[in-house]
Amino acid sequence: MAAREINLKDAINAVSDVVQNRPRPLRDFDQIYMKTGDMVMQSELVARWAKGKRLAFIGDGDAISVCVALLQARRIFDEGPSHITVFDFDERICGAATRFADHEGITSLESRLYNCADAFPSDMIGQFDCFYTNPPWGASNAGESVKVFMERGFEATGYAGEGLVVIADDHDREWPQHVLAQAQRFALDRDQFVQKMQSKMHLYHLDDDPDLRSCNLFFKALPIKPVPVESKPLEKERLANFYGKGQPLKIRYVRERKRVDYGKAHDEEYAIEPMEA
Numbered sequence: 001m002a003a004r005e006i007n008l009k010d011a012i013n014a015v016s017d018v019v020q021n022r023p024r025p026l027r028d029f030d031q032i033y034m035k036t037g038d039m040v041m042q043s044e045l046v047a048r049w050a051k052g053k054r055l056a057f058i059g060d061g062d063a064i065s066v067c068v069a070l071l072q073a074r075r076i077f078d079e080g081p082s083h084i085t086v087f088d089f090d091e092r093i094c095g096a097a098t099r100f101a102d103h104e105g106i107t108s109l110e111s112r113l114y115n116c117a118d119a120f121p122s123d124m125i126g127q128f129d130c131f132y133t134n135p136p137w138g139a140s141n142a143g144e145s146v147k148v149f150m151e152r153g154f155e156a157t158g159y160a161g162e163g164l165v166v167i168a169d170d171h172d173r174e175w176p177q178h179v180l181a182q183a184q185r186f187a188l189d190r191d192q193f194v195q196k197m198q199s200k201m202h203l204y205h206l207d208d209d210p211d212l213r214s215c216n217l218f219f220k221a222l223p224i225k226p227v228p229v230e231s232k233p234l235e236k237e238r239l240a241n242f243y244g245k246g247q248p249l250k251i252r253y254v255r256e257r258k259r260v261d262y263g264k265a266h267d268e269e270y271a272i273e274p275m276e277a
Contacts, residue, residue, distance in 0.1 A: 004078060006044060006071075006076055006077060007076060008040070010074070010076045011040050011043075011044070011071060011076050012036070012037075012040055014067070014070050014071050014074055014076055015036055015039050015040050015043065015067050015071075016036065017070070018039075018063050018066050018067050018070060018100070019033075019036055019039070019063075021096060021099075021100070022063045022066070022093070022096050023090070023092035023093060023096055023256075025061060025205075026090070026254065028243060028247065029090075029136075029243055029254070030136040030137070030145075030243050030244070031061040031090070032061075032204050032205065032206050033061060033062055033204065033205050034062045034064075034134075034202050034203070034204055034205075034214075035202070035203045035204060035205060038201065038202040038203055039062060039063075039064065039067055040067075041201075042062075042064055042067075042201070042202065042216075043064055043067040043068050043071055043077075044071075044077065045216070046064060046068050046132060046164065047068050047071065047072060047077045047079060047080040047081070048079060049130070049162075049164060049218075050068075050080065050081040050129075050130050050132075051079045051080060051081070052079075052081070052082050053081050053082060053128075053129035053130050054081065054082055054083045054085075054127065054128045054129050054130075055081040055083070055084050055085075055128060055129070055130050055131065055132060056084075056085050056087060056124075056127075056128040056130070056131040056132070056153065056156040056157075057084065057085070057086045057087065057088075057131070057132050057133070058087055058116065058131055058132070058133040058135070058149045058152045058153045058156065059087070059088050059089075059116070059133055059134065059135060059149060060086045060088055060093060060097075060132075060134075061088075061090070061093060061134070062134060063093070063096065063097070064132065064134075065084050065086045065097060065109065065132075066096070066097050066100050066109065068080055068081065068084065069081075069084055069100075069101070069104075069106050069108060069109040070100060070104060070106070072108075073104050073105070073106045074104075081108070082108065083108050083109075083110075084108060084109045084110070085110050085111070085112060085124070085128070086109075086110070086111040086112070087111075087112050087114040087116075087124075087152070087156075088111065088113070088114065089113065089114060089115040089116070089251075089252070089253050089254060090253070090254040091113055091253060091254060091255050091256040092254060092256045093111070094111035094112065094113050095111075095256050097109060097110075097111040098110070098111055112124075113253060115252055115253060116148050116149060116152050116234070117148075117233060117234045117239060117249055118233055118234075119231040119232050119233050120152050120155040120156065120231035122231070124156060125155050125156070125158060125229050125231060126155075126156075126157065126158025126160070126226075126229060127156070127158075128156045128157050128161060129157065129161045129162070130157060130161050130162040130163060130164070131152075131153030131154075131156050131157055131161070131162075131163045131164070132153075132163070132164045132166075133149040133150065133152075133153050133163070133164075133165055133166070134165075134166035134167075134214070135148070135149035135150070135165070135166075135167070136149075136242060136243055136244075137167050137168040137176070137179060137214075138167075138179045138182075139168070139175045139176075139179070139244070140241040140244050140245040140247075141240060141241040141242060142178065142179070142182060143178065143179035143182035143183055143186075144238055144240075144241075144242070145242050145243075145249075146165070146167055146179060146182070146183050147182065147183065147186045148234060148238060148242075149165075150163065150165055150183065150186060150187065150219075151186075151190075152231075153165075154190060154192060155229055155231045157221070158226055158229050159190060159191065159192070159221055159226060159227075159229060160221045160226045161220075161221060162195075162218065162219065162220045162221070163192070163218070163219040163220075164216055164217070164218055164219075165183065165216075165217045165218075165219065166202065166214050166215070166216060166217070167179060167180065167183060167214055167215065167217060168212060168213075168214055168215075169199055169200050169201075169213055169214055169215035170200075170212060170213065171200075180215075180217070183217065184217075187219050191221060191222040191224060192219045192220065192221050192222070193219065193220060193222060194217065194218065194219060195218040195219065195220045196218050197215055197216065197217050197218070198215055198216040198218075199215045200213040200214075200215060201213065201214060201215055201216055202214045234249075
């Protein structure tokens with residue numbers, strides 16, 4: 001049976017609720033958010049791709065995880081993952097996902113504070129059918145940051161599932177092509193192959209490079225007997241230039257100082273000047 005067409009207005013309004021209530025991006029850590037129209041399309045794609053599966057998000061600044069869960073909970077989507085777990089080192093992102101789940105009564109969405117420089121949690125290895133990641137795109141480290149997030153995704157699936165990796169895609173620039181090649185080589189060396197690629201799919205709120213797009217790169221494990229998976233912390237050399245030239249990965253977590261209602265202006269942002277009597 002063909003999937004029913006979604007109500008686009010309802011979908012846009014739901015994603016708008018997510019956008020309105022997610023934390024502001026930290027550009028120093030490559031939190032550059034996808035544009036809203038592309039988020040709607042990406043959320044529908046992910047919901048169908050991961051239908052009935054346990055899905056791990058290895059980082060999720062865009063909040064695609066929340067969009068997928070919310071659109072399914074509001075019955076705008078009639079299918080989606082059976083469970084979603086978000087792993088992110090930004091406590092604000094984890095907190096936003098938790099608040100959405102609590103507010104909407106979504107029991108299939110949870111978050112876990114986690115830094116990809118650390119070994120993947122042992123109780124989570126192999127517990128997922130698929131993973132999704134939109135990692136730092138690796139322009140300054142030959143794609144090493146992409147490989148790190150992919151590696152954690154492979155560990156989440158026990159090297160026996162599927163993955164969707166979102167990375168830069170530009171046919172006229174050299175570095176995105178090199179990173180794409182590195183990502184595919186890295187996967188093949190770990191018995192994961194490219195199922196398909198959807199080129200130049202997404203645009204971002206990126207002031208200094210507004211035309212840079214990203215692609216969807218789908219991986220799947222080869223049908224071979226799985227072996228026990230052991231996750232390890234990253235070697236120091238893999239942390240260099242993680243977020244750009246001269247910007248290594250050197251923080252453990254981004255902590256949320258206080259609960260913030262992201263849908264309203266912060267009182268630190270404005271001052272009231274009363275009318276004269």
